[in-house]
Amino acid sequence: MAPRLTAVLGWLQERLGTREQLTRFLFRRLPVGTTWWHTLGSAALFLILLQTLTGFFLAFYYVPSPEHAWDSLTYIQQEIPFGRFVRGLHYWGASLTIVVVFLHLLRVFVMGAYKYPRELSWVVGVVLFLVVMLFGFTGYLLPWDQKAYWATVVGTHIAGTAPFVGDYLWRILQGGVEVGTRTLGRFYAAHVLILPAVLYGLILVHVSMVVYQGIGPTPRGPLARLRRQDYARLYEESKGRGETFLEHLVRDAVVAFVLLLALAWMAATWSIPMEEVADPTDTQYVPRPEWYFYFLFELLWQFPGKWTVVATFWIPLAGVLALLLLPFYDRTSGRSPLTRPVASAGAALALAAVGVLTYQGATAPAPPREGGAVTQETKALPPALAKGAAVYEAQGCSACHVLKGTGTAAGPDLTRVGARRADAWLRRFIKDPSAVQSGASMPPYGELPDEELQALAGYLAALK
Amino acid sequence: MAPDPSVDTVPPGRRRFVAAAMTAIGAAIAAIVGVPLAGFFALPALRRSERRWLEVGPVADFAEGRISKALAKPLVGPVWPRETGRVALYVQNQGDGKFALYHIHCTHVGCPVRWNAPAGRFFSPCHGGVFDKDGRVLAGPPPRPLDRYEYKVEKGVLYAGRIFKVNDRLEFAAWHHA
Structure with missing residues (x-):
């Protein structure tokens, strides 16, 4: 070692005891079979640090007020050198962080690393996951574009459905009776001051726990099943044959670097979706949440009316509690997923449900707009059918039906309805749905003039 | 040489006293700092009727038997924030x-x-909710009819006030932000 460096280290050693601390940290032994999967935690930390850094710099130009927020972001993206890139890192980095944090959670679950003696690391980790989701929710409003505004209206409405405290929660989140100036101020303060303080506090705890207990081992061989009384002996034994943290650090660095390359590529080449500036008076806008909240938005389909609170409150609450308390109700000795079929199957099921709902959200048909997509095609239709198409459009059928990929999928897709239903049946059905098919949820259109009804039914019957 | 740190180096009575003192001082600090901050954070949001009336427009602009979208302007607002943006209803x-x-x-x-x-x-447009012209739920997941504003007409001008929920018979159910 260079003599000067040795001198510096010696100076620090006398004052801080650096040598022992660093040695203990870097040269602690890891159990056998510490894999690339074990880099996800440090990858999450790397992305969080990067989010913090890019966030610091965005704050130099971003102004959290409805009058300036959108303009200041446009300025960042269009006028400032590297502005698009820096914001891109932060924007795409947010999604990537959520993905990596989730994969980290999944790794810990699959390897049974939440079990004795790491129950608290798991609990703190779940809270960290929720904090990261809150970063997403609060950061989302800041651009103050249409998407941001309306997603927040929906988000605060959902919070408002909570039993008993819903109304208060709703207003406290908004800072008043509507999403406005004060909501933006609150979300900004939460996003850049409060949540980071909470996040780094918890990360410190989380990482200290990992250092104290050592990393959760890959559940193979003697470690696939670990009874409490055997744990200490077997884990120490495994560490005796494993590598050091210093050696594992190379994996961490490689993963962080690859993630950064991917993120830089995204920031450089993907354009950031930015809509018109928020307009609370727009009644044509169709709100959509960010992709990591699709599952919740889609879940709402399953619980209409008075049951809404099941989807907006009880299921999320049950999900969070199931995660938080996992180490306390799953106390079997099995660590490998194959040795604990119930937990594995439950998790797979939950994962599949979230996956399916997210997929549904991602592939939902294009929302109907005023003077919707159908209008273009109707020009080419014969007059009789064109009239029916015009009625379809005017009566707002696309608010509940999908036609050629446009509309809302509340009712049946009508793209090929003519192949299933005849003209006369359609006419009777539209007039009074529940008389034709008991339990039909479509409201009756009895007041529709006969000639329009005929045109509409004729048009639908021709869709084959 | 100083004795090693140990619980026994402090007599039990003293330990109890320290615990009591720390609890009391801690609680006092939490209260002195916490109560104002909590109020600062939450109370403005919970204020009852901060926004008095919105000016919707001359009654003559609204044809009988019809429904139209209107942009209303907050009339007497608080000093801040001046939400200059209009409210649609x-x-x-x-x-x-x-x-x-x-x-x-x-x-x-x-x-x-x-x-x-x-x-x-x-x-x-989100989950297929349909309401009739009186705001009743016709289809889809909405749990109650459309919320309404209280209103008044003064000198031929329509004003909108507080927002309230109605029940399925369209009767007043509750103030939205009471």
């Missing part, structure tokens, strides 16, 4: 000087509802 002139003023947010999760005049219905 639907106005139904029911005749005889009676009106119904509907909030534009769907009662399900708050998506903006559209009034479709030919169909005579309000449609929500």
Whole structure:
């Protein structure tokens, strides 16, 4: 070692005891079979640090007020050198962080690393996951574009459905009776001051726990099943044959670097979706949440009316509690997923449900707009059918039906309805749905003039 | 040499005293700092009727028996924030000087509802909520009819006030932010 460096280290050693601390940290032994999967935690930390850094710099130009927020972001993206890139890192980095944090959670679950003696690391980790989701929710409003505004209206409405405290929660989140100036101020303060303080506090705890207990081992061989009384002996034994943290650090660095390359590529080449500036008076806008909240938005389909609170409150609450308390109700000795079929199957099921709902959200048909997509095609239709198409459009059928990929999928897709239903049946059905098919949820259109009804039914019957 | 740190180096009475003192001082600090901060954070949001009346427009602008979207302007606002942006609402002139003023947010999760005049219905674009011209739920997941504004007419001008929920018979159920 260079003599000067040795001198510096010696100076620090006398004052801080650096040598022992660093040695203990870097040269602690890891159990056998510490894999690339074990880099996800440090990858999450790397992305969080990067989010913090890019966030610091965005704050130099971003102004959290409805009058300036959108303009200041446009300025960042269009006028400032590297502005698009820096914001891109932060924007795409947010999604990537959520993905990596989730994969980290999944790794810990699959390897049974939440079990004795790491129950608290798991609990703190779940809270960290929720904090990261809150970063997403609060950061989302800041651009103050249409998407941001309306997603927040929906988000605060959902919070408002909570039993008993819903109304208060709703207003406290908004800072008043509507999403406005004060909501933006609150979300900004939460996003850049409060949540980071909470996040780094918890990360410190989380990482200290990992250092104290050592990393959760890959559940193979003697470690696939670990009874409490055997744990200490077997884990120490495994560490005796494993590598050091210093050696594992190379994996961490490689993963962080690859993630950064991917993120830089995204920031450089993907354009950031930015809509018109928020307009609370727009009644044509169709709100959509960010992709990591699709599952919740889609879940709402399953619980209409008075049951809404099941989807907006009880299921999320049950999900969070199931995660938080996992180490306390799953106390079997099995660590490998194959040795604990119930937990594995439950998790797979939950994962599949979230996956399916997210997929549904991602592939939902294009929302109907005023003077919707159908209008273009109707020009080419014969007059009789064109009239029916015009009625379809005017009566707002696309608010509940999908036609050629446009509309809302509340009712049946009508793209090929003519192949299933005849003209006369359609006419009777539209007039009074529940008389034709008991339990039909479509409201009756009895007041529709006969000639329009005929045109509409004729048009639908021709869709084959 | 100083003795090693150990619980036994401090007598039990003293330890109890320290615990009591720390609890009391800690609680006092938490209260002195916490109460104002909590109030600072939450109370403005919970204030009852901060926004008094919104000026919707001359009654003559709203044809009898029709529903139209209106942009209303906050009349007497607080010093800050001056939410200069207008508020959108639907106005139904029911005749005889009676009106119904509907909030534009769907009662399900708050998506903006559209009034479709030919169909005579309000449609929500998110989960297929449909309301009739009186705001009753016709289809879809909304749990209650459209919320309404209280209103008054002064010198031929329509004003919108506080927002309230109605029950399935369209009777007043509760103030929205009471």
